[in-house]
Amino acid sequence: MANAPVGGRAFALPFTRAADPNVELTEKEMRMPLANKVPDHLRNHFIAMCGEYVGTVLFLFFALSGTQVANNIPSSSGLTVAQTGSNPQQLQYIALCFGFSLAVNAWVFFRISGGLFNPAVTFGMCLIGALPWVRGVLLFVTQILGGLTAAALVSCMFPGALTVTTALGGNTSVVQGLFIEMFLTAQLVFTIFMLAAEKHKGTFIAPVGIGLSLFIAELTGVYFTGGSLNPARSFGPAVVIKSFHGYHWIYWVGPILGSIVAAGFYKFIKILEYETANPDQDSSHAAKMSQKKEHLLAAGLNEVDAHDIAIYLAKQQSVGEMGGVNGSIFANGQGRKFQEADGQGMYGTDFRRSTTGNSEGTLVQAPAPAGTIAPNAVERFQQREGIPRQNSGSGSGRVESPGMASHDDIYAPLQNGQSEALGHMVRHEPRSRFARTESSGV
Known part of the structure; x- marks a missing residue:
């Protein structure tokens, strides 16, 4: 299969650097002359x-x-x-x-x-x-x-x-x-x-x-x-x-x-609010949640927190797509919010805009090593995204339920780098946990 074209690469004229798909070109080489001078x-x-x-x-x-x-x-x-x-x-x-x-x-x-x-x-x-x-x-x-x-x-x-x-x-x-x-x-x-x-x-x-x-x-x-x-x-x-x-x-x-x-x-x-008359006709909420959960797991979050945050984000995305609290309206990748944007994206939106200060617009941190949990990943993610979480006063950011295993007990195997899946841990857990079943594994 032929190599995919490199975005922004100059005309691939014969015997030039641009003609070689394996050559690493600088940002200046991939732009038209003086293009960076134009706002x-x-x-x-x-x-x-x-x-x-x-x-x-x-x-x-x-x-x-x-x-x-x-x-x-x-x-x-x-x-x-x-x-x-x-x-x-x-x-x-x-x-x-x-x-x-x-x-x-x-x-x-x-x-x-x-x-x-x-x-x-x-x-x-x-x-x-x-x-x-x-x-x-x-x-x-x-x-x-x-x-x-x-x-x-x-x-x-x-x-x-x-x-x-x-x-x-x-x-x-x-x-x-x-x-x-x-x-x-x-x-x-x-x-x-x-x-x-x-x-x-x-x-x-x-x-x-x-x-x-x-x-x-x-x-x-x-x-x-x-x-x-x-x-x-x-x-x-x-x-x-x-x-x-x-x-x-x-x-x-x-x-x-x-x-x-x-x-x-x-x-x-x-x-x-016509969306409420016949809801969930255009997209699968479960598919959205599954995709976001996979991204969060790859970023180093544990199974339970990835599941909870994925549910929250999927709901927020559904509200945004319906023209909800943020007043967003989208058209063919275009959009405009009631809040003033910085004009860096298509039609004055945040399209192509970084959310963490880097050029890739990364939503969450880089993946952590297998079998570990990135320190404070959940807290940083919640703070960045404005997700409200109750605090028990212990600094953990989580309120423990009497009928649930403690935060440390649940995540201890993952913290120690063990390969045991969370579903297996739930199966043998002596205390019941609300809304978590053996078949689901979460």
């Missing part, structure tokens, strides 16, 4: 704008080129779509092009810019607080430029006149077209809020679900309004062919109103 918040804005521009161009290029094919390919009888009129197969082809193109490119670019590709979606993200307004304005302009570029590329690369503009059809009135665009965009934006801004950020579920949402919306709207749902999608082709319908404004006002409707309903159900 992080400016560099992050620039990176997001670059990603959003390229992503919007790719998304609309494949979507518009598919539309160009569907609108120009002759039928089996040799007649064009202009001669025969629209048909369900043609409309389905266009809807598939838009849906699949969005799913693929959102999947690729969410790590860089969030994979929005739509000024209406960007506006909605700003309304719910998942995107700072400064970043939103920058991405809004970038997406419009991406739409222009994609339409120009399709016009240059494919023969014939550009036939991908959005227009009202099927005797649709302007008012009807406005509300069609509004409701279809509301459905798309709300899907993005619930998938990308909630549980499934960073997984394949979010882009696939968003792509399917656009596909369904296109099936409904492409015949009547052209299925824009995106000001950049309508504005780019209109500029390239230098022709604007008198009702072109509906392709701006409709999607913006749809974003407002989606954001209003999203905030409404968040205020009502």
Whole structure:
């Protein structure tokens, strides 16, 4: 198997140090010249704008080129779509092009810019607080430029006149077209809020679900309004062919109103705490706890304290993901808290930020030698994370129950470096211990 690329490594030109994957490069060698002179918040804005521009161009290029094919390919009888009129197969082809193109490119670019590709979606993200307004304005302009570029590329690369503009059809009135665009965009934006801004950020579920949402919306709207749902999608082709319908404004006002409707309903159900109506539908609490427990054990904590702390952290993570006490809202790895952050991470959050002062952002201390417990690991961890623990006055930080073995008795085998598993120790323990069974071993 080939070596994985080293993050930040310069171009691997032949016969250079960067071409050797085994060479240790310094931080300066892996950065672009003078890049360290640029403040992080400016560099992050620039990176997001670059990603959003390229992503919007790719998304609309494949979507518009598919539309160009569907609108120009002759039928089996040799007649064009202009001669025969629209048909369900043609409309389905266009809807598939838009849906699949969005799913693929959102999947690729969410790590860089969030994979929005739509000024209406960007506006909605700003309304719910998942995107700072400064970043939103920058991405809004970038997406419009991406739409222009994609339409120009399709016009240059494919023969014939550009036939991908959005227009009202099927005797649709302007008012009807406005509300069609509004409701279809509301459905798309709300899907993005619930998938990308909630549980499934960073997984394949979010882009696939968003792509399917656009596909369904296109099936409904492409015949009547052209299925824009995106000001950049309508504005780019209109500029390239230098022709604007008198009702072109509906392709701006409709999607913006749809974003407002989606954001209003999203905030409404968040205020009502919708998570409590049907809890634990998006993630496994047990899986979260098990993963955190393994990390704590690797850090040198004993079995019992790792179990207790893992339960606490899993609950705190669930509260945070639901927009709980810390007011956090996440979108494709983006997020913003009510508290002011230092702006070092994506969209002004603590993403990539160290919690212990080192460059890796380590949550707990380095693993201790096998068979030992790192001194005061639990106390330091609790103090750092703000976990309240009662103190018995003896300095141990734990209140002993009359029906439980003492702290020293329970952990003595581990302190002495013995290999006996905790489950075996519990099995032969003379005194009962609450909520610890032989089968569980904890």
